[in-house]
Amino acid sequence: MDDIINEIWCICEETFWGIPGHGYMMKRQDPLPDISDQIIELFSAETAALLAWNYYLLKTKLDGISIMVSERIQHEVKRRILDPYLQRNDFWWMGFNQEKMLNNWNSWCNSNCLAAFLLLEDDPNRREAAVVKAMRSLDMYLHRLPSDGGCEEGPKYWMYAGGTIFDSLELLHGVSGGKIDVFQEPLIRHIGCYIYKAFIDDSYFVNFADSQAQVHIPAELTYRYGRRIGDSRLCELGARVQRMKREEGTRLEFSSMFRLLPALFNYTEVEQYSGKSPYIRDAWFDSIQIMVAREQEGSSKGLFLAAKGxxxxxxxxxxxxxxxxVYCNGSPMIIDPGIMTYTSKSFFSERYTLWTMQSGYHNLPIVNGVQQQDGRQFRADEVEYTLNDKVTSLSMNIAGAYPEFAGIRSWIRSVYRDLSPNIKISDNFLLNQVTDDITQILITPHPPQTQENGNIILQDKNHNRVKIQYDSEMYAYSVEKILLEDEIMREIWGDTLYRMKLTAIIPAAQGECVIRISR
Structure with missing residues (x-):
């Protein structure tokens, strides 16, 4: 108990429970936190919930040593979190002021504040007011989410977006004795289903946006979410993760007691569960324009394709x-590099100076030396998804993702998976003027093996392989190494990625570039 008390006391002595990067929320901007301006951000809310759980579970033992510990917890959580939560409506993540964007902050902060109130607040009127406010704020977020449950922040953030929505709903369900029950609402069901629709194999997920390719989802939460909405695929995904990781699966990033305790108590139930396979053949999220297609329903064998607008x-x-x-037998072949460790550059004005954020380091064309630009106005147009017995495809005009000085009138990218089963990437382009400054980029974690007549072989250490074919009379092949220094990137990809370039040989103002991928 001495170590626990020491830790609690040290936390209570901290000036600010948040991180420096979130100091922008304070009214007076200064390198040091303003103690007169108690803001609620992700980690201050997390800390409050952690202390509240310590109070709830250990109060008797803590009081047996010193009543000051429990009183200090109550005092610090009240002044830093509970009072500001009830008194203020100006925190952007609450959604009460017509904010342009709401994201995982809403449900992440609300779930922890709600837990702190339910575990620590003695005044029933304040507790009720907090519950009502949390529901109003969560509604602001839910009303902005797409009806198909697509998570534009990527699968890593599903744990903190969809996952903390579920945490909040579980708290409300529990405190109301089951009377607050919205688990059968279509939106709540679709938010849960997203994660297995983005599942590839093992720990790999479709990692568009700020997500690593390998995501360690909370096994028990995933299972419990599936049980609540009656989805055996979601239950099975959680059970598979637990069977694969065993006890390691309970060691979760930013994991609250509200997740850890069920993970321990339900361990055997989750491990022994057997349900419907989470390997679905096709999925389409119209809201975020993401297509997923695998070769076989119920299996990771064969080619897997995902694409986005x-x-x-x-x-x-x-x-x-x-x-x-593109993955082969669950192994990454043509990839999205993902994200590096967050730094001060990861957000705000310097974000797109990072290579991982730039289109030139994705599987996309560079035209006249120009890459895509950030901003909502830079978007895909003429988006069309097709699913039938012969083909799954996604077609779009990506010209609007580039600034005007790129000189692109139209660039129709079409991505196909057919029954052969092969993958075809077809780019039909029309430019303002003739140029040979067109380069197609492909990123892979494997050293490319070039053959004659426009063939490239990618193969992993387990002999999973794909063949890439291109028109060698129209495009010249080259490759450069990307030496990885970031720890997160190295954990997933090793020390090197390979950036393949297909550069136009013959100047043209219009034409077609076709890349075929097969096993």
Whole structure:
């Protein structure tokens, strides 16, 4: 208990429970936190919930040593979180002031503030007011989410967006004795289904936006979400993760007690569950314009394809309109590099100085030396998704994702997976003037092996392989190494990525570039 008390006391002595990067929320901008301006951000809310759980679970033992510990928890959480939560409506994440954007902050902060009130607040009127305010704020977020449940922030953030929506709903369901129950609402169901529709294999997910390719989702929460909405695929995904990771699956990033305790108590139930396979053959999210297609229903065997349209003003955006990825037997072949460790450059004005955010480091064309630009106005047009017995395809005009000085009148990118089963990437373009400054980029974690007549082989250490074919009379091949220094990137991809370039040989103002991918 001494170590626990020491830790609690040290936390209570901290001036600010948030991180420096969130100091922008304070009215007076200064390198040091303003103690007169108690803001609620992600990690101050997390800290409050953690202390509240310690109070709830350990109060008797803490009081047996010193009553000051429990009193200090109550005092600090009240002045830093509970009072500001009830008194203020100006925190952008609450959604009460017609904010341009709401994201995972809403449900993440609300779920932790709600837990702190329910565990720590003695006044029933204040507790009720907090519950009502949390529901109003969550509604602001839910009303902005697309009806198909698509998470534009990517699968990593599903844990903190959809996952903390579920945390909030579980708290409300529990405190109301089951009377607050919205788990059968279509939107809540679709938010849960998103994560298995973005699932590839093992720990790999479709990692558009700020997400690593490998995402360690909370197994028990995923299972419990599936159980609440009656979706056996979601339950099975959670159970598979737990069977694969065993006890390691309970060690979660930013994990609250509200997730850890069920993970321990339900461990055996989750591990023994057997449900419907989460490997679905096709999925389409119209709201975020993401297509997913695999070769076989119920299996990771064969080729897997995902592609996206959308716009370049999304939450946690990368400039990646027209991006696609290809896996073979669950192994990454043509990839989205993902994100590096967050720094001060990861947000605000310097974000797009980072190479991982730039279209030139995605599987996209560079035209006249110009890459895509950030902003909601830079978007895909003429988007068309097709699914039938012969083909799954996504077609779009990505010209609008580039600034005017790129000189692109039209650039129709079409991504196909047919029954052969092969993948075809077809780019039909029309430019303002003749140029040979056109380069197609492909990113892979494997050293490319070139063959004659426009063939490239990619192969992993387990001999999973794909063949890439292109017109070698029209495009010249080259490759450069991207040496990875970032720890997060190295954990997933090793020390090197390979940036393949197909550069136009013959000047043209219009034409077609076709890339075929097969096993």
């Amino acid at each position: 959308g716009h370049n003003g999304e939450s946690h955006n990368h400039n990646d309109i027209g991006q696609f990825i």
